[in-house]
Amino acid sequence: MKTVAITGVEKCELVEKPVPTARNEFVVVKVLSAPLCTEYSDYADGCQRAEYTRGEEDPSCLGHEAAGEVVEVARPGKVQVGDRVVVMPGFWCGRCRYCLSGEYIHCQNPVDPHAACGTEAGAAAYAEFCLKQDWLLLPIPEEMSYDHASMACCGLGPAWNAMQTMSVSGTDTVLVSGLGPVGLGTVINAVYRGARVIGVARNKYRTQLAQDLGAETVLDPDKDDVVAAVHNLTGGLGASKSVETSGQSRYMDLLMQATRRKGDLAFVGESGDYTIQISDGMIRNGLHLHGIWHWNLGDAPDMLKMISEVGDSLDKVITHHFPISRIEDAWKLQMTGSCGKVMVYPNE
Numbered sequence: 199m200k201t202v203a204i205t206g207v208e209k210c211e212l213v214e215k216p217v218p219t220a221r222n223e224f225v226v227v228k229v230l231s232a233p234l235c236t237e238y239s240d241y242a243d244g245c246q247r248a249e250y251t252r253g254e255e256d257p258s259c260l261g262h263e264a265a266g267e268v269v270e271v272a273r274p275g276k277v278q279v280g281d282r283v284v285v286m287p288g289f290w291c292g293r294c295r296y297c298l299s300g301e302y303i304h305c306q307n308p309v310d311p312h313a314a315c316g317t318e319a320g321a322a323a324y325a326e327f328c329l330k331q332d333w334l335l336l337p338i339p340e341e342m343s344y345d346h347a348s349m350a351c352c353g354l355g356p357a358w359n360a361m362q363t364m365s366v367s368g369t370d371t372v373l374v375s376g377l378g379p380v381g382l383g384t385v386i387n388a389v390y391r392g393a394r395v396i397g398v399a400r401n402k403y404r405t406q407l408a409q410d411l412g413a414e415t416v417l418d419p420d421k422d423d424v425v426a427a428v429h430n431l432t433g434g435l436g437a438s439k440s441v442e443t444s445g446q447s448r449y450m451d452l453l454m455q456a457t458r459r460k461g462d463l464a465f466v467g468e469s470g471d472y473t474i475q476i477s478d479g480m481i482r483n484g485l486h487l488h489g490i491w492h493w494n495l496g497d498a499p500d501m502l503k504m505i506s507e508v509g510d511s512l513d514k515v516i517t518h519h520f521p522i523s524r525i526e527d528a529w530k531l532q533m534t535g536s537c538g539k540v541m542v543y544p545n546e
């Protein structure tokens with residue numbers, strides 16, 4: 199089967215790998231929609247992140263978001279051949295307190311699917327077929343497309359967890375910094391819950407997209423006094439809930455100041471160090487800070503219900519589609535920032 203490998207700075211190729219086979223609770227899924235995430239930055243720098251240089255990640259094993267059809271099972275279990283499923287990220291033990299409570303993304307005992315199945319391939323979503331434990335597959339409702347269903351991964355997932363963790367409702371003003379795919383997914387999630395949404399971003403394409411998705415206004419930190427503007431828009435209080443998706447300290451500073459006293463701030467964008475003023479920044483303001491990664495599996499019925507109700511927004515935020523043979527064009531497009539969520543099709 200064809201799969202994608204990054205071979206240097208802005209270099210990649212399709213490589214041939216053996217089709218994986220099902221074993222125990224691991225089933226084989228034919229990948230029919232594979233949303234792109236942050237792999238373009240690995241393509242841009244030739245996989246220089248520490249995870250690659252330490253050998254923890256493999257530049258020929260890429261992609262962690264997918265939806266597709268179950269094509270092989272090794273034993274009766276939670277799915278059957280022919281089932282349409284969302285493929286949740288990672289491979290986890292299934293037995294620890296985190297896995298059992300739906301918070302599998304925080305499992306301390308990840309599983310190596312290649313070792314578990316005695317195969318050379320199957321961990322990557324940018325491949326014609328992938329492996330997944332059956333309990334990490336969500337059944338897709340009949341009328342839902344693979345593209346829409348796959349947004350349950352990073353497209354809408356981390357933002358969903360931020361909304362759940364902070365109990366966002368129609369009485370909230372949600373401030374979102376960074377309007378890449380996760381930030382745009384935050385706009386969709388917050389609008390779905392009836393909240394008022396203010397964005398902070400510089401990218402013109404994504405500013406327009408956020409407004410099309412229902413953001414009331416998007417502030418440009420190069421032109422606007424963001425903190426003053428948010429206070430003006432909220433009767434001098436600040437945003438009740440904030441979501442940081444950029445991973446940039448400049449935006450974190452703005453959100454620390456523009457979130458109201460006793461408000462909540464969710465850190466979703468991956469980043470390095472950031473310094474917080476404990477007394478003046480956090481304690482005096484009574485801020486609640488949250489580290490947000492993926493979402494609780496127990497929310498799956500509610501997540502799929504939301505996806506079925508926000509189809510028009512998903513059609514707006516999924517802006518581009520590429521066959522896997524054009525993955526390089528897809529990554530180059532992502533590097534420009536003039537796109538929303540980008541879909542790749544490993545079987546086209």
Ligand SMILES: [Zn+2]
Nearest residue numbers: 291294297305
């Ligand atoms: Zn576990």
Ligand SMILES: [Zn+2]
Nearest residue numbers: 235236263352
């Ligand atoms: Zn992702």
